[in-house]
Amino acid sequence: MQIAKKYFTDGLIQLTILLSLIGVRVDIDSYLSGYYSPLIEINLGPSSAYTQTPFHNLRDTLDGYSVHPKCPELDYFFASRRLLDEVRTLGSPRFPTQLNAWLVHQVSATDKAECGPSTSNNTDTSTELETPGDEVRDGSEHLPDSGQEVCQTTTELGQGPCNAGACGFLKEKDDAKVQEEEEPAPLTQLAHSSTLEQESLLEGITALSDPARQHPPTIDIDQHWNNLLSLSVTDLDDLDSLVTERLSDLDTDITTAISQDVSLHDAMVTSAGAFGVVSERVESRPVPQQQRTLFRLESTGSSHSDASPGMALGLAALPFASVCNLTGNVSQHSELGGCLDEAVFDQINQLGLEGLDPIDTQLMGCLESIDPQVLEDLDSDSGLSLESSSGGPVSPGSSDMSSSSSSYCEDECGATGYSSEVDSVPSKGIMDYTTTWSPIDLSESVWHDHSYSSPAFYNQPSVTLSHKGIKEEPLSDDDGPRLDERDLSRDEMRARAMCIPFSVLQIVNMPVEEFLEVLDGHGFTPEQVTLLRDIRRRGKNKLAAQNCRKRKLDAITGLQEEVERLHAQRDRLLREKQLTAKTMGAVGQQIKQLTRDVLARLRDDSGQPLNPERFTLQCGANGRVVVQPVRRPAVSTSTGNKTDKRKKEKKQ
């Protein structure tokens, strides 16, 4: 489990760093401070580490239906695209980036006409989408003017910065081939090629949109070949309007998918679109946000069989959403473009999708097979803490302490503040692993307090457990008499051997007056009295030693913090000193310059400018500025002469 978590966490951190480099925001905090335990997250799949932006949820939940990356509609969609690629390999020139621009234009046109401001969620993208499509249609030479990063790649034929986004969507197989076939093509061929892709894409969209036409995951390749090859030019001419019509139906979904921020999951979807990898999709059931984040990447297995039209529409819109989402960010980080994204997406797919599923299943199975109480016990047993033996297992009602002892323990509690403080903190690390979880600092969960004054200590049976009690079974009401002799402390065994009818706890914690009465009123032998005094003294001293060590540790911690604070203060003062020196130097230079300027404007009695080498400006205490002659080094030489005279006098 630890290995799995480490594996997941390391990968997640690397992934987050990479995504941050390309401008994708990932909310790691939500993972770190998540409502659910990382344990549960491992079991149920990575969750909140993946961004929970509203866009993410909106796009994942289209018309209330969830979209799963493994649903057959996606397979069909990308299979159609693969078929399109096969068709293009037959000889038609391929200009994938131009096609992409054309499609984006179509989306924007319909979107602009019907939805208007609804696309303003992403200003960058909407601006790009509002590019006049005529420029794109007129020829490839207009594409770079469209203002889109996506379109700019047209002139570069897929070598531009949009490899990960819109271009990458069509580029999985084409990059190498397109670069080989960089030859000018007639516009008709271009339109034909574009239309073919539209047809293929639209066919996928239509198929996904129509629940009656849902295809099984396995695709009849021959049928698609026939469909694609049987397309006539006249049929293709009608595709513009058809695509526009279809896309107008999608615009709502598309616009909801447009956002400035791209979540990790968005990147995964884009990855699927760009590289043909069908990633897992989000399970967007109408569950609370916490649970939604928890189950975000949980595999839904075959649940996609009941995919709805809205779901299919969402799937169809995904490539466009990916284009729109990544364009803004990729344009800002174009230099990191494709290779980085590819690495990121590959890592996403390897990390989140392939590796975690079996782990999740195994861990969930293991966790479910474990009794929660056992988990509590395991977690609470740090291997060092003695609280489990002295505190927890003993119920308050199990005390066999006499009423007199319980009457004075209240007074003793205040004398040992550390003990009561420790007892006030629950020693159980996981309160309820099914409901809440908070990160546990194990160093804080380990207590070595054996305080006699703790409530549990008072409520214990008349048995003092040594530190061997770490591995002891929890005590029940009738465990006391059955305890093995080796479980008793030395003082307890001595007391039993000497037939002393008081427990060590009682002896230690009773007031001195009562203790003296006990010594006097029970007719103890001198040996018994001595033992009683020793037991009391050792018990008191033990508490004192614990408190003393606690104070010592606190003092050490405080001193360490003080040292760190002083180091920081020293560094800050040094920086201030350097800054001040730099400022003083600059001010001195300014003063010198100003002095030269002023002196250059002044005239002496003969009307000649004052020599800056011989005069200087002196600012008096009253604020007046006076011109003073510069003191010659002769002054220093005179002082030097004086010192020389002194030296000579000393020699004499």
Add this chain to the structure above:
DNA sequence: TCACTCTGTCATCAA
């Protein structure tokens, strides 16, 4: 086996 930590105990001092 060794180093380290934790804990109990003793001795001592001071209040």
Add this chain to the structure above:
DNA sequence: GATTGATGACAGAGT
């Protein structure tokens, strides 16, 4: 003077 708390030192057990 007795009691108690604080603390250094030591030893044993456990890791």
